[in-house]
Each structure stands twice: as structure tokens, then as C-alpha cells.
Amino acid sequence: MPAAKRRQIHLNAFLRNVGQHEAAWRLPETDVSAVTDIEHYRRLARLAEKAKLDAIFFADHPVLKDRSQDRPWDSLDPFTLIAALSGVTERIGLVATASTTYNDPYGIARRFATLDHVSRGRAAWNVVTTANAEAAANFGFEHHPDPDARYGRAAEFLDVAFGLWDSWNDDAIVGDKAGGVFVDPDRIDRLDHAGPHFRVAGPLEIPRSPQGRPVIFQAGSSEPGKELAARYAEAIFTAQPVLDEAQGFYADIKSRVRAHGRDPDKVLILPGLSFFIGGTEAEARALQDTFENLTLPTYGLAQLARITGIDFSNHDLDAVVRVPAREQGGNQKSRHDLVHHLTATETLTLRQLLRRLSAGRGHRIATGTPEQVAATIVEWFGNGAADGFNLIPPALPSSLESFVTEVLPILRSQGLFREDYEGTTLREHLGLDRPSKARRVAAGFAAAAE
Template identity: 55%
Template sequence: MTTPNRQLHLNLFIYPAGHHEAAWRYPGSAPDRVLDITYYQELSRRAEAAKFDAVFFADGPALPDNIRYASRFRLEPFTWLSGIAVATERIGLIGTASTTYFEPYNLARLFASLDHLSRGRAGWNIVTTGAANAAQNFGLDEHPVHAERYARAHEFVDVVTKLWDSWEDEALVVDPESGVFADTDRIHPIDHAGKLFRVRGPLNIPRSPQGRPVYVQAGSSEDGKALAARYAEAIFTAHQTIDSARSFYADIKRRAKAEGRDPDQVKVLPGLSPFIGSTEAEALRLQREFNELTQPEYGLEQLRRVLGVDLSGHDLDEPFPRELIPDDPELNAGSRFQLIVGIIDRERPTIRQLLHRLAGARGHWVTAGTPEQIADRIEEWFTTGAADGFNVMPPYLTGGFDAFAEHVVPILQRRGLFRTEYTGTTLRDHYGLPRPRSRFAAPVVPAPRREPAASAPA
């Protein structure tokens, strides 16, 4: 049974040609347009027409090692999302930015500017960056270890939050009569002096329409869940089974409550990459067509990077050699490491089968079926404590998204699970999140309770 008024949240997660690693080779994709902003504007308008909560754009500060075989370059998200902001009106705009390779002040300015530009539609996907080869792009000899990156992330988010709060809502006066443009008593230095950052503030931009952009987080390790429980308002996560998703969902809600937060204000949004056909056989055939276009070298490089195991020269149709995975605490701490090892231990695949499992969406849930079947699976996860919605990851673009928007979304709408119209204008509105007050604002003092007047004697 669904809770009355509870609605699915759906984001369109855009990868250049689609999420399947061979998407750019598929005849229905558009690899010639992956550097064309109008391509992304058109996709975002389609998502807005389908009443999606947001479009999401991933990022990383290094070129992937396996660019030879897939469209995995990185467009800078603030420029990209600004181009989408001017072509849309209501859909949210979520971009990734690393707490390891940004400075808090610069990042706070960029997201505050995007929130103003879009009239309150910005969201920050908080990551610590897992790509070790990013370090040399920023003058570092080595990539910081997992625990150090998360320690920095906690203080980083705290500093950014203070900066976004440094202007109270009433600070911008703009009163031509008095000649006062801003009330400087309501603009506050943050004077942060921590273990890693010293930032005086205030931010040089007024408070943004949402108060603060929506905090999104995408790590599912123990450190990642701790960060999410304290700060995240939406969580992107990867699960292969509904039982795993339910366990994660319950754990995150419990952790948020322990932090003194309302668990309903933390939206858990697993990734979903659907192959859709008029029949289940057609959908499965489409999935096989994509897997047959893969280059094994791409997937083997992914396994080397995530698991630390080099399988070049191995027979791809032999069982995966589980014993070759090294016992490396730094690798073991990663949520994607744990997810892939879980597949190996649970399913005992061949190397080729594992490569195909990961080809679809890098470990996110890949499913194939008719629109009704896809809607049924979404509803089951949504109504049984596994998800508050999904990050929709089309295998290829634009056709993979068109099939979902045209055939699955109407079913969800008819079932009363997803909106037919927007009821708000900001990303916080779409997610049902409150607009936070500045921490520097004076506390709201409730009006004194007035006792009813005594009745006059008869």
C-alpha cells in the first residue's frame, strides 16, 4: 500500500550518449551531438515535459583511463547546467563537485550563482572523488586516502553551508528612497577556523532563492553514509537487489534520525537503467544487442581500477577468479568495490558475464521488460521500503529516455505514483524539502499566547 500523498521522485541522469558503455556505437544514439549544448537542452526539456524532478550531471576532475572505448569525457557542470537553465523553467539542475579538488569559497559562489540564475533549481552532488589519477592534475603527488577525503568533506560542507547562510534573507534591501542597498548588519563573516580550512567570509553573493541549493550525496561506504546522514537531502545509490536497497534505505533513515533529522526529508534514489520493449523478449534482445557491442578491454580496465585485479590474458568465459582480488583496505572501503564483489560472490559469473553486468550502468540496477513490467518493479521498490524514487539512467540517448517518458511515466501517473503537473518552482519544492533559515538569523520568537477575555458577569 502506498502512503497517501507520497510521490515518486525521478531524475534524468544524463551521460553523453547513454549509460551503457557501448551506447555511442548503437545506431539509435547520437554520438555526433555529445558536445552540442542544444542536444542537452532538448533532453532536459523532454524531462521537464515528463515532470521529472531534476536532470543530473556527473563529473570528475580527470580523464578516465578507458576513454579509448567509450564516451566518458567530462563536460564542466556549471557551464553545462547554466546552458540548460536558460532553456527550461521548472526542472531541477543537479551537478557534481568534489570536496577534494575544490575550495569551499569558490564552490559556494558557483552553486549560489546557479541557484540565482535558475530561480531556485540548483542541487549539489557532493563527492570526494575516487579517481586516483586526479591528484596530479592539482599538484599533488598522491590522491588522499578514503578516510582523509571524507574528513575533509565534513568540514568542507560545513564551511559551504556557513557561506550560503552568511547573508540573511532580509539583507538585500534595495531601497532607493533611503539609499540603502543592503543591510550590512544582516551580512555576516563566518570566521571559520578549522583543521583544514580558514575562511573569513561572507560570501559575495546574496542568499539564493532556495536558501541553500539541495544537498545530494552519492557515496554508500560507511564514511559515505555518515556524511549523508548528517547533510544529504537526496542520496544517489547503486543496488543490484531489492533486499540490498531495503537494507540501505532503512539504515540511512535510521542514521538521519540519530542525527536529529527528519528521515522523510532524506530522499533515497537508486539508479535504474531500463531496457524497454513491447514484449519482454524484445527488451531482452535489445539488451543483448548492446552487450554484443562492448569492448572487453573497457570492462577489464574498470575491474582493474575498482577491484585492483588485472585479468588481461584470462579466458573471458571461465569463472571469475575471486581469489585474485587483493586484500587492499583502501579499495575495500569503496562502495562500488563492495557492490561488484557482492555480484561475484552471489552469482559466480564468468568474467564475460560480469563485464556485461557492469556494461549497462557501472553497477546500478539494469532491468529489461515491457513498460508495465518496469512500472511494476518501480512500484515494488517504492512501496516496500527500498526507494523514494529513482535516478533514471537510460542505456542510450535519446531513444532510451523517450521510451521511458512516453510509456512508463504515464503508467506511474495513472497509478497515482507520480505527478502530472509541477506544484512548485524550485528543486526543494519538487522534493518536498523545506527552505532553511540562515543560521545567522535571529531566532523566530513565537507570539505570546493571548488568553481569551473573561466573560462579563450576567
Template identity: 50%
Template sequence: MSDRKLRLGAFIMATGHHIAAWRHPGSQIDSGVNIDHYIEVAKLAERGLFDQVFVADSPGVANRGDDESFSRYGRSSYFEPVTLWSALSAVTKHIGFVATASTTYEDPFLLARKFASLDHLSKGRAAWNVVTTGSDQVHGNFGLDAHPDPEVRYERAREFIDVAKGLWDSFEDDAFVRDPKSGVYLDPSKLHAVNHHGKHFKVSGPLNLERPPQGYPVIVQAGSSEPGRELAAATAEAIFTAWTSLAEAQAFYRDVKGRLAKYGRRPDQLLILPGISPVVGRTEAEAQAKWAELQGLIHPSVGLGALAPFWPGEDLRRWNLDAPPPYYPEKPAGSNSRHHVVIELARRERFTVRQLYEYLAGARGHWVVVGTPGKIADEIQSWFENEAADGFNVMPPVLPASLHDFVELVVPELQRRGLFRTAYEGTTLRENLGLDRPQNQFTLARQAKAA
């Protein structure tokens, strides 16, 4: 057997990923602003030896259509992620923290300082999920008249990441002498201003915080569009993605890994982690009953609200719930890679509108697997061993109940098969993910000049 090990992250969506999770007795109904809930979930994921926990984030309230559907939508209030992870880093020891932050609506200096601080506070367990923000409901919060075009957003993202890395390198690793006897605290020759003058940013630096324990927080990307794939190949160390079939996942895996060489990178320097939403039962009947219970909690207006982003501009209330949805010959304006996944899923499975929103209710187009621990482990093993995934972003339908089921029932089965760790390998997130610690660019330049 290969010495390659499965990577697991817990993708936390407040009460859970199922759209009706907040109504389920296994959820914490006020979890979006309940720190005790997040402490419980983080400790549970750490007990399951997960690599990291992750929260998605958008700097605005999601648009869920009309007032009827919005009034039943349970994800309208939640913590800012870096603040949340800073609190949780004090009550955990091993698990990493992936915080989402937007390159479109954040400032490079402030972001670099926040994530460097999180990496120090957590002793090397921080990761940045780089997003360009797809929502068109955000720009007004930042004084803009319109949401920037995708091409501009991705161009800005590349430059933003370069600036952030330069700021994290402001101090070389051995810049701080801290010698009370000599009275020397730091070596000024090892402090560097980035002095960046680019198309989108002008940043002098240096950062007023020493280099993070990991060098850089782990860089994560969560897009599967063409510009998203290219951004990931150039800059990311892990990519979160969504596929519902082995063949599609394999094609994506080959495509993204195949782009790395032109950036001087090895395939093992980018981990591909598709989403999986497992509904676990000790028997198949129990798993199916859990799924049916959740599906029974979906109000039709909420279900149609979940479809609205994939059919922009449509009045979905006029649709026949028991007929197929309309299929576009091409992607509508403003759509993204997730639109392709959803439309192809509906075509492949011949879903009606109701069946499609019931499927999406579980994880918004990610892979939903309902079954016994053995069945779920079989599926995970198949994707892992057939080059469709390096691991998975586990998306519990209900929190904390579904994560508890996965940790107690599926993780031991993966360990029994030799696929998953039985103890953490290191103290930092990079060490546990098997990722290199990046060298300081100013140190490398000085060494090259000396040589």
C-alpha cells in the first residue's frame, strides 16, 4: 500500500450543511453566534484527528429570494472567521483553522497582519481560504457601484497573494536576537520592506509582526472555474472543490495537477479536497431514515431559494415542482463552475425541480453519500485510490450530530483500512498536511547574492 495518507477537513456551516438543519433536534439552533457550539465542534473534529476545520464566509447577507423563503433561511447571522478561530485556538492543540477572506474586499496589509497573528496565536495552525467573492450582494457594503468582473477579481487576487507573502517575509526567520546580555533585540539588516507598486496595490511594508511559525499560513483556494484552477495551480496548497461523480473528480484532479509544472511545482504540493456530505447510519435503513427525516423538514420556498443562484433572473415560483427544471444550452451570464455541476447533475439523474432542490438541500451540489460506515468508507477509498481526491472536506448535514457520527463510526473504519492517521504527525498544520514550510524570499535572495 502507498504511504500516501488521506486528509480530512471539517467544513462547518453553523447548524449544518443541510438547508433545514436548524430545524433538526440534532443541531444547535443558535450556533452561528454560539461560541460553546464551535468549541464542541472543534474539539470533536480534533478527537477525530481531522487536519483542519473550515468556515466559508461572505462579507454580506446572502440573498435568498423573496421574504417567504428568506424568513425560513437559517444562515443569516454568523461570526467573522479569523476572530472565531483565534478564540478556538486557545482550547485546541492540533487541529488547523481555515478562514475565508476576500481579495476583492480586503486590504493586503490588514489581512496579512490578521493571518500572521492567527498563526502565532495557534502556534502554526492557520490557513487562508482565498476567495474573490462571487456574490453580487456585497459591493454596496464597500462603497462600490458594482461587483468587479471575474477577470479583474482573479487578476487582483494573484497580486494580493504576492503582496501578502512579501509582507509575511518582512522579518527573516532569525531576525529577532532577543539577547538580554548584549541588549540586542533584533537585527535590522533582516527586516525588509516589500515596496510593492502594482496594478491594484501600492504597499510599502514592512509588516509589524515577525514571520509566522509556518512561514506563510497554508494557502487554500475554493474555486473550480478556469481562472480558479489557474489561481490554485499558481498559488494554492489545497483546493476545495465540488463533484458528484468519480469521473468528473478524476478529470478535475488530472487537470489541476497537470498545471503545476509550469509554475515549478510538484503534484504533492497541492492537495485536492472535494466536499462530501455523509449521512451515517449503523444500518442502511437507519441512514435512509435520517436522510428522509431531514428532507421532510424542507419548506418548498426554501428549496426553490436554493435553486435561485443557478437560474439567475428566473421566477422559480412559477415552476412545476414535479417537472424537470429548464436546461440552458449554455451557461447564463454570471454563472460559475458550480452551475455546471448542478445542471449536469440534474440532467444525469433526470431530477424534477423538487428532487433537485432536495438533493441540493444537503450540501449545495457537493457529493452526498447516505449509508453505513462501511459504504461511506468504500466511496472515500475509491476516490482516494483512483486519483480523484487527496482527501475530503467533510460537510456534516447537521451539527454537531452528523460530525459525531462520522468521528465515531467512519474514522475508525478508515483507520482500520490503513488510510487515515491514528495520531497527529506534527505540531503545525503544514506538518500534518505534509506540506513544505516556504523559505523567506529575502533570505533566499541574500543567499543567492552571496553565492
């Protein structure tokens, strides 16, 4: 290992059933039963681990999405799935998304603390407030709360979770068999949190976990989302299709992190990256065409309506389309802006627009040779746009296999990506410190309980 090692790119594999692309399931190679087949996910996890990626990553959609007839969506609970995968992997990080809107903090804190124990320090929680308004009806809510309400709850949720994870001092377990003292209750702190959203006594019943607490990922690029990230997140998953905007986002977040008194080098920005890799650029474009030729307009129209709030289903698919600029607000702000920008700067039929949107869904797309894909990564990494990427394979396992086989060696040859894991925990993979336990003013568990 060289004395002054180069800054390293961080790469996660975003695993969505048979691939992120809406048409992946229609490829001849795809086994549609893989959607709920644990063996499929085991193969993907092992492939990612063999490639020494930082982590595997699962999204969360606690609702059956509309147009479910057109494509497979996330059909398994991501936390349960990743807990199961902890048993068949040894080193790779495990990032599961979970909602602060539709969970309670004690339940989340104990599940993720346990995941950190059973994976021996590989757990991360991707904190979301859930964008899909239909989820509300599965949890007894009249309406999906608005973003301010969701993010207010999220911040308090994280305060509670952090407090619970800090219940036990690392040396709380004494294990004095002769003296009959299993733990020292003075080294376990109650929480006694009482806030607008939650009242949680604590302590957590779980000893402090290998990473101190799970790594906190955050996804969501609205204003309150960025503020939440700046205060709590250690890695940020964001959709950034264009370099200069990605640079702006990167600079904005790092500056907000600094403003909160945190070290910006310890908050990693990881845009999504989808890719179509070919031996030549033409082959890569042909591969992308293969996917796009299999898209279903019904699905694309539903997505477009979700992004823009506008129903284009009566618009001729082969007529030129213009998407109006966004008014204030909207749940899919950056995606709406992107679609507007596309149709304002290019002449696209509705069919062409739907095809174009299918590839990245708002994420950066790299289509080309392995060298071209690697060059995009290095360009963003070297120019203040990314500390790494959430790789979003259009089809699984094939696209991930291509990336691992063809692109990773190029990054390795430039000394930008690890040859092997150096640590055993996800924090070590990501270059993040193990947090020390916050000292609580309140007395210990024993004292407070008496």
C-alpha cells in the first residue's frame, strides 16, 4: 500500500429485483420468478461482495405501486431481505431503507441495532420520509403528511434513535461470574425523551452495536431533506443527472454540513448512476435501445403523471411534447425540472420522452464503453460532484456483472478503488469514524429506575 493513498471512490449496488429499468423483466434472459427468490438476491450480494463494493442497498416502498401490471416493483420488505443476506455475506455493507413517517423509533432502533450486531458492524439505515402518498392508507393516515411535517418528525425520530443507540456504554457488560454482576446498570442510560412526536423512555435493551450506531444514509433532495442530511447523514443518495447541478448540490451539502459543525469529509455524497456498457459506443447504445424498445407507454405515462402532476395519456405518442415548468413545490421537484428542461431544449415526441425517461428515472446515465463509463465516474469524482456512486444496474444480474468485470478494473488500475476490503465494518469501508457515545445528563438506568 502506498504511503499516501489516493482518495477512494465509494460504490454501492442498488438492487431492485430484476433491475431498475422498467423493461428489465421483459428481456429474454430475465427470470421473472427471481423477484421473490432469495437465491437471486444471494447471488447479487455475493457478486457485489466479491467485487469489494462498499455496500448493497435496498429501497423501500410500503405500498403496491400503481401500474404494477407493467413491471415488478419492490416486492419484499428491504430490512428483512437484507437481514437474511447478512447470513450469506461477511464483509459487504448492508443498507436498508426505512421510513420515519411509517415506523416508530423504538422499533427501528432495535431492529437496526440488531442488524449491526448480527452482521458484525455492516448495518446502515437509509432514512426516508416516504414520497409515495398512497402509503399513508396502509398505516391508518387520512393523508400523507406534507414535507415539513414529515421532516419535523424525521428529525425528532433520529434524535430518539441516536439516543437509544447510545443507551449502553461500550463497557456496560461486566460479566463478573464470581461476583454475580452481568452488567453495570450505571453504565446504561435511560433516554426519557419527550417531544412533539414521540415519548420514549428507553434504554434500548440492546448493548451498543459494533459500529456504535448504524451508518446513516439519507435520500431526498428537497430543502428540508438537505437540512436533515446536513445534520444527521453520513452518506447521501441523490438523483443528479447533470454534472454542473451535481457540483452545486455537492457544494451546497458540504457547506451545510460545515455550518452544523460537522466534518464535510465524513459526509459522503453518492449520486445514482445507471449505465449501459458495450464493447463500442454503438453497442452500448444498441443495448440501451433494447431496453427502451421494451418499455410500455402505460407505465411511462403513469410515471410522467407522478413527476409532473399532468396526465398525458390523451396526447399522441408520436407528437412532439412540451412539459410546462414546475410551479412551487411538488414531491419530485428535481425530476420535474429535468423533464421540463429536456422538452424545452430538445424536440421530442411523447414516445421519445418516455423512452428517454425510462433509462435513468432522473439519475445520471452513462452509456458507452467501459472506458467511457469509468471516465464519467472519474470526472464526477475528481470535480466536486461525487464521493462515489450508488450503482443502479438496469438489469440484474447482467448489468452488475458487466460493471464489475469491465469497469471496476479500470478504476482499480488508476488506484481509485480498493483491491480488497481493509476493514471489517461498513464504517471502515466508507472511511467513517465509529461515533463515541453521547454523554447524557440523566442518571443511569439503575438510578433512574429506583
